[in-house]
Amino acid sequence: MRVAILAHEQFPDRAKTALGVLRYADHDIVAVLDRDSAGQRVSDFVPDVQDAPIVEGMDDLEADAVDALLIGIAPIGGDLEESWRDDIRVALENGYDVISGLHSFLSDDEEFARLAAENDCELRDVRKPPEGLTVAEGIADEVDAEVILTVGTDCSVGKMTTTMELARDARAAGHDAAVVPTGQTGIMIEGWGNPIDRVVSDFTAGAVEEMILEIGDDHDYLFVEGQGSIVHPAYSPVTLGILHGSMADKLVLCHEAGREAIHGYESFALPSIPTYIDLYESVAAPVAEGQVVAGALNTSGLADDAAASDAVAEYADALGAPADDVIRFGTDDVLEALL
Amino acid sequence: MRVAILAHEQFPDRAKTALGVLRYADHDIVAVLDRDSAGQRVSDFVPDVQDAPIVEGMDDLEADAVDALLIGIAPIGGDLEESWRDDIRVALENGYDVISGLHSFLSDDEEFARLAAENDCELRDVRKPPEGLTVAEGIADEVDAEVILTVGTDCSVGKMTTTMELARDARAAGHDAAVVPTGQTGIMIEGWGNPIDRVVSDFTAGAVEEMILEIGDDHDYLFVEGQGSIVHPAYSPVTLGILHGSMADKLVLCHEAGREAIHGYESFALPSIPTYIDLYESVAAPVAEGQVVAGALNTSGLADDAAASDAVAEYADALGAPADDVIRFGTDDVLEALL
Secondary structure, three states: EEEEEOOOOOOOOHHHHHHHHHHHHHOOEEEEEEOOOOEEHHHHOOOOOOOOOOOOOOOHHHOOOOOEEEEEOOOOOOOOOOHHHHHHHHHHHHHOEEEOOOOOOOHOHHHHHHHHOOOOEEEEOOOOOOOOOOOOOOHHHOOOOOOEEEEEEEEEOOOHHHHHHHHHHHHHHHOEEEEOOOOOHHHHHHOOOOOHOOEHHHHHHHHHHHHHHHHHOOOOOEEEEEOOOOOOOOOHHHHHHHHHOOOEEEEEEEEEEOOEEEEEEEEEEEOHHHHHHHHHHHHHOOOOOOEEEEEEEEOOOOOOOOHHHHHHHHHHHOOOOOEEEEOOOOOHHHHHHHH | OEEEOOOOOOOOOOOOOHHHHHHHOOOOEEEEOOOOOOOOOHHHHHHOOOOOOEEEEEOOOOOOOOEEEEOOOOOOOOOOOOOHHHHHHHHOOOOEEEEEEOOOOOOHHHHHHHHHHHOOOOEOOOOOOOOOOOOOOOOOHHOOOEEEEEOOHHHHHOOHHHHHHHHHHHOOOOOOOEEOOOOOHHHHOOOOOOOHHHEHHHHHHHHHHHHHHHOOOOOEEEOOOOOOOOOOOHHHHHHHHHHHHHHEEEEEEEOOOOOOOEEEEEEEEEEEHHHHHHHHHHOOOOOOEEEEEEEEEEEOOOOOHHHHHHHHHHHHHOOOOOOOOOOOOOOHHHHHHHO
């Protein structure tokens, strides 16, 4: 699929979805739209991802240049920025699909819905859960694949990135591994999945189970993208639904070096690493005996590799299991514990 | 409020909502509709709840006899039984509100919506979550009230009943106690609340927190109706959202005597009672330090009081805390541990 990514005024630092897609998706990225950086290239900002020109808007692309426009940023609140309307309109008029993870659905927008119908293209709101979800049956462990789930000490510690890195490198090493995406960026990268945080709470585990059953017999390893944290004051139900719904065999505990309190909830201190292991394993056990067998530490906040290496060693020690920063130092140690 | 309760062909044994409303609601129950038992009375079947005549249908009531018709039963699947349509139609034509906990919403039914508009009355679908829900802030512990939550070893072990019994008897003893309803029967009894199992999973804890904040400064004790179980393969996210969202001070562990496996998920054995205590307390702790201080045992499956008494003693022993069957033996022991 040939894709243009909209990231106006936010590329690259505030364009997490755009970066995830550039880094991991199997799409051909034709251009990034950012009116602040038009004329430059992705590689001028980010060295280690797919390169592409940065353009002002959809009008700068040649006819039939792409198959889809992907919204690669999210404003606070998750609503559509009206300044993006022209680009979306041009995309639809050219018959390109538009892929969005916004809270407000493009398909609910009258103009977009009309244009999509007229031009026979699709508005794909990836945060809209599919119809027909139901409660879990507790049978995800019946699939052939080994199920590996990333769990976290908090939100935004690197669960999605770790999932993608591990699956990619497992495949590179010759294993048959697939990703089970549970959030908007993961869904955009993989082209399928279910936005678990938007699912009716009764169906949280069931929505995950359904995905595991769908592809679990076709692969040797499933890497399930975790969400939130079991101790998060707001998002813990999503975390537990994925833990119980996936019936994971192995857990990878993701953490950010130096994080001491829940992000955005600073009065809630993070428990110790051994406490996390105990919580995840003991809550999982009555449904499925998943064990924390490795850790992934995000050291992007540490300036030099020596400090990062020390932090990783300390984290592995607290875990009592192999750990690494999978971006800075690679996935070898973690994959060895998993595969 | 004067209420008629629809319970066709299912009163009393398969009419859990009808019985809950008869037992606990502050409504004046004018009649129960059950075409199988018309001519008899509620007291012919259930001795210890509000009495009322059982009639064939809404046509048997005098003009302006009630303010609302309440659907007191749920068919498998939760959809409307077409054989109830006449009674609902008559209710609306008379200007009575209709209160329903069905999965399929009455307000989505074209005929009912039109009749309600024409007759200036309301279709109250209690399973429809309110608009404007959002994520928890982690501040439910700021209210003045002591927050007491019923948690369970499984679904259908008596959490709603225990919540209602405890709140009623606490009030009778002179305490200022209120219920925070989280399920359809509780909402129908109390006349407000939020069907937490229908809420978007990201907002599960937030929806509970919102209710606590709404009434928590107006009472000395809040009895929060729990749902599901922390080890349930399907419903655990709902349970955890209520645990973290309520930031409960005290927990009452509800269990049914003799239950050994998750109801409907028989391959999942229940863990030991001490394991439940450890799970609930250790998962709660990073958000709020709730302790299991009492237990409620449902002994309705045991024939005689002696066997029930033995089961209660054994349960209290396993808990290491006071416990009782609050229906069979009253709430004194449990309330003493709570208030």
